[in-house]
Amino acid sequence: MSTARFEVISSKSDTFEPELRYITHSRYDNEWLSAVHSHSVAEMLYILEGEGEIVVAGKHREISPGDFIIIPPHLMHTEVSSIAKPLEYYCLGISDISIKYEKDDFDPVIALGNSSQNILDLIRSIYREMQKKQKAYELMAKSYFYNLFSILIRRHVIDIKMDEEKVIRSNIADVKSYIDEHYAESFSLNSLADIAALSKFHLIRQFKNALGVSPMDYIQTKRVNEAKKLLSGTELSISDIAEAVGFSSGSYFTQRFRLVTGMTPMGFRSRYAAEDEHGLL
Template sequence: MVDLHCTLHTDKNQKEITQHGSVLFPVACYEDDMACTGVPIHWHDEFEYILAFNGTIHLHVGTEPITLRQGAGILINAGLLHSVSHSLRKPSILRSLVVHPDLIAGSPQSCYWQELVLPFYGRQNLPFLLMEGNEPWHATIAHLMMHAWDAITQETEAYTIEARYVLSKALYILCQNLPSSPPSISRDVSLLERMKLLLQYIEQHYAETISNQTLMRLAACSESVLLRSFKKTVGTSPMNYLQNYRIQQASSLLLSTDMTSSEIAIATGFHDISYFTKIFHRTTGLAPQRFRAAHRTK
């Protein structure tokens, strides 16, 4: 089956703690509507393939802003911070597979690990591969990934075997076409550690009053450093990120609880219901209760 998820859970280092699939079958398929909410910054031990299934998808991978037009895909390496931006009022649906290499190769001592996983997995100088369709093999990879996605979500006969075979084939083609000059990405450790600290604080205290000064004191940095850090990593200012995070949490509560709009506003740090309604409508294109009616699973 497919998971439609608008929230995720991370530890103190922004590592995602959600288990993708199971120990026996460590792969998961997701379909996210970015008109519902974005995907906050996180990382995990699996690699992830993301396809812009409908509309345009805006991501941040490490410090790189990336735009995927419909039909384009990206393979994000393990251990890399990444996020997906909310899309205001526009069709913006992604499909993704989060795959642990154990599914493909089993033991790191196996020939499959050496030939199919090691050339890409965890390489710091190969953070992601963008596949926009300008090479014939891009379409082949997209087809194979969505073949696996369909088999898993529809639970077709012997889908676990089918998915492993198809994903192995995709990685084989990928390894045959790895770029000689991988995309560069910032490895500013101090920046990433600072952002992990600040994002963890926002995740834990978003219902409270938070200002730039709050975050500056926490990170022991100047306002200019604070603003540059957020812009470079998540593509926006600290207060915009905080506001978007609050709206994301409010969206989740609207879809998963029967709390009133006023209760949700207070629970997510908006202490003025009128302001909450205004910002929610501006962000999602719908008033809170209309959003609930439009997106809640019947």
């Protein structure tokens, strides 16, 4: 018997895990609003029918059936359709990737060559799975999606040889800065993931790798630290301080405060006042 064995070697530092966040099928009609906008994720468009323009970072590019378009995250853009030949296209929103953008020579329209039909078939398969939602549809959609990405990479349509670790670190820093500035507001993992252009799973993992705690634990600790300043520097009531730093109730504030500091807010205030009185601070 002859056996050929191939091992898959995985390295966390080299992990490339793009994630499909959404797929849409759009067709021009009278309610079409060509407003300039941006997304926290990259977008890929496949033009099915019609004619028009894609406007990316103020640059206009004519588009027609068969064109494949890549738009980097956070880049202002819009689609403008011909009225006589309305645009129709698929759009995929993809997180956990970065697209190299050179302002002077960036062209969002990518030549697919003889891969065009294969790419379209895969996009249609993804859309069909997401639309019908049959058993294991998410797994099937993901398999088609990874197949599509593999073709794009092998055909050199996209280049993943970029400093993705640097991009992720920068995005995590953006999330931390946002929390530090808006700690008293309501948060969701979805909103923080949008800021980082990552999935919720990858946000939690990368945030913990960078700071040693999850995003939600960081938020709670930040709120407790801000509360300590108010407890020691003001005469605000416990409930007022809880509200000021973003806790939903005084009891939950007390619970989190004790978890972080080992004492209640009132106990902390009393201890601070006693140490201040005796000149220990």
